[in-house]
Amino acid sequence: MNAMLKPQIDNAPLQARGISKRYDGRPVLDAVDFTLPEGAVLGLIGRNGAGKSTLIRALMGLIEVDAGSATVLGEPALAMGDRVKEQLGYVPQQPDALGWLRIDEMFALLSGFYPRWDQAFVDSQLERARLPRDRALAKLSPGERQQVALIRALAVRPRLLVLDEPAAALDPVARRELLREIALRAGESGTSVLFSTHIVSDLERVASHVAFLHEGRLLLQAPLDDLKERCARLWLPGTASPPRIAGEISRRPQQAFGGWSLVVQQRDGRWPVEAQQPGARLEALGLEDLFVEIAE
Amino acid sequence: MKALASLRGAWLCADRNTRWLGVAFVGLAAFGGVAVELFSPHRHRAIYAMPILLGLGFAFWWAFVGGRLVLLQRDLRESRFPGASRFIAGCFGLTLLATVLLPAAILGLGGLPFLQVLALLVLCAGVGLLWAWLPLAASMWIGFLPLVANNLGPALGWPSMGDAGFTRFAALWAALFALTAIGCWRWLLGIDPARLKTWQTPMVLRLRCRGGGLSGGWLHAASLPDHGQTWIAVRPQANFDQRAKPARMLRVWLGPPFAPLSRQTRLRQALLAGVAAVIMAIAAFYQPTHSLTLAGIFWLIFFGAVMVPVMSYARLHLLYAGKRDSEIGELALLPGLGHTEQARRTLLRATLGISTLRVALGVVAALPALLLLHAARVSLPGTLLLAVISGLGSAAGMLYVLSGHSADRRRWWHYLVGAGGLIGVMALLTPLMVYAIGGSRAQDALPGWMLPALAAGWALLVVLLIATTRRYLRLFRQRPHPFLQR
Incomplete structure (x- = not known):
C-alpha cells in the first residue's frame, strides 16, 4: 500500500532550511532542515510537544519563524500566491473554520475558489461518511469535523496535501479510508503528502518516507524501507x-x-x-x- | 480545614485575571467611597456613597466570580465528587460573609445604619447573580436598573438610602432577587448548555472558559464564536462567484460581528429597535423634561459605542490569538484573495470598514431622536464625539490584533492601558450625560472649568487613539502577510 511513485528530490514541493522558532523564550524548532520529495508520502512522527504542528505551520507560512526559510511548490511560504494555494490541500489539527455554516454551505462557498474542485468527490464522500449536509459544522463531533475537513482538502485535487494529525479523531473505519485515499492520491495522481502522526501503524501502512522530530530537532529523515534496513x-x-x-x-x-x-x-x-x-x-x-x- | 477548602473554592472558581479584576474593582469602589466622603460638600448624603459604591463593586464580584460557583458545582457533580453540595454551600456562605455581612458590620461600627447597609449589599449581590444566571434575554436589561431606579424612583416614591422605609424596601427586593436566583441556580444545575439557544444562555455559561481572564474569557464570549448560528447571513450558492466579492467572503469567514446578516436577522433587529423607539416615545410623551428618554438614548448610544470596539476586538483576538487560530491558518491558504497587498486591503475593508460603517449608522439612527427631543445642542456634539472615539477605538483595537500584538502574552500590561482608556472614556462621558440630560439645572450646577476640562480630555483621547491607530497600521503593513498565526 505504500506509495509507489519514485520520489524526485530536485523539484521538492516542500522545503525548509534552518528553521528555528521559540515561544516565550522556549525553543520549539531548532535549525530544522526538511524536504518533502515530489510524489512522496512523508510521515512526520514525534512525541506530543515535539514541535510537529509548529513545523507544519512554519512550512505552510502560517507563522513567522525566528530563523530559516521555507518554500511551498517553489514559492516562499510567507508569500504564496493563488497559483500555489489552488494546488494545496491543508487540514489543521483542529479544523474550526466556518463553524456557523452548514456543511453544504461551506462546500458551496469554497468551491468557487478552486478551479479543479471535485464536487462529485464531495458528494460521494458525504454520502459514504453519512454526514448530514444541513448540519452546522459547529454541531459536528470532532471526528465528523475532521472528516469534513479531509473531504474539503481532497476535493481541491491537490498537488500537495498537508495533514496535521489527520487521524487523531477518526474511528478505525474512517482512518483506514483516509489512509487508502492518501495512498491512492499519491499513487494515481502523484500528489505529495506530508502528514504528522504518532500512530506508527498508520505510518507503516502508507508512508514512503519518515521524519523523526524530537524536542524540536529533526533526528532522521529517510525513505521508510531504508530506515528499517x-x-x-x-x-x-x-x-x-x-x-x-x-x-x-x-x-x-x-x-x-x-x-x-x-x-x-x-x-x-x-x-x-x-x-x-x-x-x-x-x-x-x-x-x-x-x-x-x-x-x- | 473545611472552611479553608471552601474559601479556596470561592476564590478559585474563576480564572486568575477575573479574580484580580474583581479585587481591583472592589478596591476602586472603596477608594471612591472614601474620596466622596472626604471631598463632598454634602456630608450628610456623602456617607452613603461608601456602601453604594461598595455594593456596585460586590455586584461585579458576584456577576463575574461568585456566580461561577454554580459552574463549579456542575463540574463537581459530573465528576461524582463526594459532598459537592455541602462544599458549594460552604463556598457561598463564605462569599456572602465576606461581601455582605462583614462589610455591613464594619460600616455599621462606623456609624452607618447596619440593617440598611446589609439590605443594600444583599440587593447588590442579587443583582450581580441575576446578571450572571438569568437567560440572556432577561439579563441584558439589568444594565438599565440604575437608570430606572434614578429616574423612576422619585416618581414612584421609592425611598433612598437613609430614609426610614429603605430597609424594608431593599429587603423586599432582595428577597425577590434571592428567590429568582435560587430558581436560576436549580435551573442551571439541570440544563444541558449545548441545547440552549443564544438568547436563553446565561452570561455565566457564555463566559465559561478554561483559559480565562481578559484574554481568554469574557472578551471571547462577546464574539459569539460558533453555536451553529442560523441567523448568519450568507446562504452561499454553488454558482456564486466568491472571487468577485472577496471582502464579503472574508466577512463570512471572520464570522460575527463582521459577517453579513441575513434578511431575517435584519428584520428582527429592526423590530427590536422599533419596540425600543416606541417605549422611549411613550416615556417622552409622559415626561415633559424628557430626562428618562434621554437617559435611555444615551445608554443605548454609550452601549453601542462600547460594544462595537469590544466585539470587533474580541472576535479578531479569538481568531488570531486564541486556541482556535487554525481558522486564520485556513484563511491564509485560501486562494482568491489576491497577492499579499490585495489581501491586506480586503481584510481592512472587511474589518475596519464594517465597524466604521456601523458606528456611522448608529449616529444616523440617533439623530432624529435627539432632534425631536430638542436635545441636539449638547447631545449631538457628544454623540458625534463618542462615535469618533468608538470608531477610532475599534480601529486601534483591531489593528492591535491584526499586527500580531494581542497574541503576545508578555504584553499583558496593554490590557491595563486599554482598561484605563475605557475608564477614561466613562469618566469623560458622565459629566456630558449629566449636562445633556439634566438641562439648564444641571448645566448651572456644573463648575465653570468643567466644559474646557472635558474638551481637553476628549481632544487628548482622540489624539492618543489616532497615534495608536497609525502605529499599529504601520506594524500591520510590515507583516509578511495578513493572516499570520501566533
Whole structure:
C-alpha cells in the first residue's frame, strides 16, 4: 500500500532550511532542515510537544519563524500566491473554520475558489461518511469535523496535501479510508503528502518516507524501507558510558542488561565498528521500537 | 480545614485575571467611597456613597466570580465528587460573609445604619447573580436598573438610602432577587448548555472558559464564536462567484460581528429597535423634561459605542490569538484573495470598514431622536464625539490584533492601558450625560472649568487613539502577510 511513485528530490514541493522558532523564550524548532520529495508520502512522527504542528505551520507560512526559510511548490511560504494555494490541500489539527455554516454551505462557498474542485468527490464522500449536509459544522463531533475537513482538502485535487494529525479523531473505519485515499492520491495522481502522526501503524501502512522530530530537532529523515534496513539497536556491555560512535542517533543505559543500548545507522553501507566488539550485538528494529528508542 | 477548602473554592472558581479584576474593582469602589466622603460638600448624603459604591463593586464580584460557583458545582457533580453540595454551600456562605455581612458590620461600627447597609449589599449581590444566571434575554436589561431606579424612583416614591422605609424596601427586593436566583441556580444545575439557544444562555455559561481572564474569557464570549448560528447571513450558492466579492467572503469567514446578516436577522433587529423607539416615545410623551428618554438614548448610544470596539476586538483576538487560530491558518491558504497587498486591503475593508460603517449608522439612527427631543445642542456634539472615539477605538483595537500584538502574552500590561482608556472614556462621558440630560439645572450646577476640562480630555483621547491607530497600521503593513498565526 505504500506509495509507489519514485520520489524526485530536485523539484521538492516542500522545503525548509534552518528553521528555528521559540515561544516565550522556549525553543520549539531548532535549525530544522526538511524536504518533502515530489510524489512522496512523508510521515512526520514525534512525541506530543515535539514541535510537529509548529513545523507544519512554519512550512505552510502560517507563522513567522525566528530563523530559516521555507518554500511551498517553489514559492516562499510567507508569500504564496493563488497559483500555489489552488494546488494545496491543508487540514489543521483542529479544523474550526466556518463553524456557523452548514456543511453544504461551506462546500458551496469554497468551491468557487478552486478551479479543479471535485464536487462529485464531495458528494460521494458525504454520502459514504453519512454526514448530514444541513448540519452546522459547529454541531459536528470532532471526528465528523475532521472528516469534513479531509473531504474539503481532497476535493481541491491537490498537488500537495498537508495533514496535521489527520487521524487523531477518526474511528478505525474512517482512518483506514483516509489512509487508502492518501495512498491512492499519491499513487494515481502523484500528489505529495506530508502528514504528522504518532500512530506508527498508520505510518507503516502508507508512508514512503519518515521524519523523526524530537524536542524540536529533526533526528532522521529517510525513505521508510531504508530506515528499517539502515537503523538497528546496538547493545554494548559495560556500565561506563561508551564514547560517542559514528552513526549514533540515541543511547540509554540498560540496567537489566548491564550495559547500554544505542540506536545506530549505517554509514556508507556499513555498521559501526563497535558492533564487532566482544559482547556487542546488533538487533533489527521495527518502526515503533525505533520511535520509542529515540523518543524516550 | 473545611472552611479553608471552601474559601479556596470561592476564590478559585474563576480564572486568575477575573479574580484580580474583581479585587481591583472592589478596591476602586472603596477608594471612591472614601474620596466622596472626604471631598463632598454634602456630608450628610456623602456617607452613603461608601456602601453604594461598595455594593456596585460586590455586584461585579458576584456577576463575574461568585456566580461561577454554580459552574463549579456542575463540574463537581459530573465528576461524582463526594459532598459537592455541602462544599458549594460552604463556598457561598463564605462569599456572602465576606461581601455582605462583614462589610455591613464594619460600616455599621462606623456609624452607618447596619440593617440598611446589609439590605443594600444583599440587593447588590442579587443583582450581580441575576446578571450572571438569568437567560440572556432577561439579563441584558439589568444594565438599565440604575437608570430606572434614578429616574423612576422619585416618581414612584421609592425611598433612598437613609430614609426610614429603605430597609424594608431593599429587603423586599432582595428577597425577590434571592428567590429568582435560587430558581436560576436549580435551573442551571439541570440544563444541558449545548441545547440552549443564544438568547436563553446565561452570561455565566457564555463566559465559561478554561483559559480565562481578559484574554481568554469574557472578551471571547462577546464574539459569539460558533453555536451553529442560523441567523448568519450568507446562504452561499454553488454558482456564486466568491472571487468577485472577496471582502464579503472574508466577512463570512471572520464570522460575527463582521459577517453579513441575513434578511431575517435584519428584520428582527429592526423590530427590536422599533419596540425600543416606541417605549422611549411613550416615556417622552409622559415626561415633559424628557430626562428618562434621554437617559435611555444615551445608554443605548454609550452601549453601542462600547460594544462595537469590544466585539470587533474580541472576535479578531479569538481568531488570531486564541486556541482556535487554525481558522486564520485556513484563511491564509485560501486562494482568491489576491497577492499579499490585495489581501491586506480586503481584510481592512472587511474589518475596519464594517465597524466604521456601523458606528456611522448608529449616529444616523440617533439623530432624529435627539432632534425631536430638542436635545441636539449638547447631545449631538457628544454623540458625534463618542462615535469618533468608538470608531477610532475599534480601529486601534483591531489593528492591535491584526499586527500580531494581542497574541503576545508578555504584553499583558496593554490590557491595563486599554482598561484605563475605557475608564477614561466613562469618566469623560458622565459629566456630558449629566449636562445633556439634566438641562439648564444641571448645566448651572456644573463648575465653570468643567466644559474646557472635558474638551481637553476628549481632544487628548482622540489624539492618543489616532497615534495608536497609525502605529499599529504601520506594524500591520510590515507583516509578511495578513493572516499570520501566533
